[in-house]
Amino acid sequence: MASAIPSSMSRLRLGLTCLSIALNALCAGGVLTFPLMSPALAERMKFTQPQLTSIVLAGMVGQYPAAPLIGKLVDYYGPWLCSLIASVLFASTFGLSAWIYASTPQDIDHPNSLSFNVLAVCFGLAGLAQASSLFSSLFAATKNFPSHIGIVSAASMVMYGLSPIFLSFFANIFTDPNSGLDLTNYLTFLALVGGTVNLFGACVLTVPGGHAVLETTDGELEASIDETTSLLSGPRKHDEEVNVIAVKEPDEPSLADLLRDPYFWVLFVFMSLTIGCAEMVQSNIGSITLSLFPVSSAVSGISTEAAIATQVRLFAIANTLSRLLSGTLADILSPVARYLPSGIYCFTKKQRFSRVLFLTSSAAILVFSFAWTVVAVRTQRALWVLSIGAGLVNGSIFIIVPGILSSLWGIQNLGRNFGVLILSPLLGTPAFSLLYSYIAESHTDGGICKGIHCWQLTFWINVGCGIVALVLSWLMWSRWRDRV
Incomplete structure (x- = not known):
């Protein structure tokens, strides 16, 4: 009876942890729901x-600069601390943004520079909160279930991919058919939900003590033996006669060596x-959609916000499905190597092709999406190709990369290595977004740019960058195809 109580408490604690992860x-x-807010910010x-x-x-960029530090905090102190940081930042940044918007008079003629600067800082810190919340979820999942790292990381990332869809439905509650989104109440809602949910995470997100050990069950070992002995002649008599496909062990480099x-x-x-090109689409899909509206329709709050919300959801759905499908297909077709009980580091399932080819396919989708948009898209309804394509690219790359990192450079410092790597959009996202905004601004005398010339040149540049990415993926495949 006494042993049953700790067991029940452990199950309860694990259940609360899983709830908080989700x-x-x-x-x-x-x-990520900013496109829903931009019409209200532009109007008022x-x-x-x-x-x-x-x-x-x-x-968008605020997620990245502190990512290595967040990864270190998770590795050393646990995900609860990152969840606490996210709680404080979400509550304060979205709360302050709501107050600034509500206190702005409705009859101003030009933007207030102080309000703009404060909102930019608030959203930058909200991006940091977003990264902290995601890292607390992702690494609480992987560290609590180390033997199922692919499944649980995919589940966490899928939930994150669903986040804009989930929150956009709540935005509908604060939307009036005539006046549009009540941004004050929506920002207040984001502050309360983000703060409360992550405060709950700070209380319950724990990881098992000690170092995580990947275990291989007897059934998995037998399955791996069956996979690798199919080419051997004669019956198997002893386990020591079985050959396995050994691969180079992860390097576990220091940060300097990495x-x-x-x-x-x-x-x-x-x-x-x-990721820079995909996030440029994600952050500017509102103005891209408006550029294809007739001027007479742009004043319609219903059609404008419905069109933008549709593109936001298409991106999020594609992002989510690509995370789920890419993670599942990668585990089936491109399993990562692991240690057997004997200490051999090898593939326990047949690897049909390299995980790097998932990166290659993402780059190819990116090239097609931008080229198709430039050549064929002339109406708002046809933008689905761009939204879905960018969502597929963003989701697939983020779900494939952790497996590549753990195979090449080990799992012990996966949080640190992933944090360093996702600094990469810190260069690409602002570069492509600013390129888009200034080219669009050059084609208008004020307000929202109208017409395909707002983004045509930017998207052709993105096509060229996608081709460069294809070449880079070939270089990685040539180098790593036997390891990942």
């Missing part, structure tokens, strides 16, 4: 396109180009 990921994407606060882009860019690896930088540049 909630932290599902409620993390408030910044009179922000220009570069100002709107700068605010959302601050939120940064000296030239192929780490090839992966870094690849992610900067691909």
Whole structure:
């Protein structure tokens, strides 16, 4: 009876941990719903396109600078601390943003520079909160279930991918058919939900003591033996006669050694180009959609916000499905190597092709999506190709990269290595977003740019960058195809 009580408490604690993992990921994407906010900010606060882009860019880029530090905090102190940081930041940044918007008079003629600067800082810190919330969810999952790292990391990332869809449905509650989104109440909602959910995570997100050990069950070992002995002649008599496909063990490099690896930088540049282009679409899909509206329709709050919400959801759905499908297919077709009880580091299942080819397919989708948009898209309804394509690229790359990192450079410092690598969009996202905003601004005398010339040149440049990413993926495949 006494032993049953600790067992019940352990199950309860694990259940609360799983609930918090899901909630932290599902409620993390408030910044990603900015396209729903931009019409209200443009109408009431009179922000220009570069100002709107700068605010959302601050939120997108704010995720990345502190990522290595967040990864270290998770590795050393546990995910609860990152959840606490996210709670404080979400509550304060979205709460202050709501107050600034509500206190702005409705009859101003030009934007207030102080309000713009404060909102940019708030969204930058909200981006940091988003990263902290995601890291607390992702690494609480992987450290609590180390033997199922692929499944649980995919589940956490899928929840994160669903976040904009989840929050956009709540935005509908605060939307009036005539006046549009009540941004004050929506921002207040984001502050309360983000703060409360992550405070709950700070109380319950724990990891088992000691170092995580990947275990291989007898059934898995037998399965791996069957996989690797199919080419051997004659019956199997003893386990010691069985051959396995041994691969090079992960290097577990120091940070300095990691940064000296030239192929780490090839992966870094690849992610900067691909994620940068995809996040440029994500952060500016509102103005891209408006550019294809007839001027007479742009004043309709219903059609404008419905069109933008549709594109936001298409991106999020594609992002989510790509995380789920890419993670599942990668585990089936490109399993990562692992240690057997004998100490041999090998593939326990047949590897049909390298995980790097998932990166290659993402770059190819990126090239097609931008080229198709430039050549064929002339109406708002046809934008689904761009939204879905960018969502597929963003989701697939983020779910494939952790497996590549753990295979090449080990799992012990996975949080640190992943944190360093996702600094890459810190270069690509602002570069492509600012390029888009200034080209669009050059084709208008004020307000929202109209017509395909707002983004045509930017998207052709993105096509070229996608081709460069294809070349980089071939270099990585040539180097790593036997290991990942």
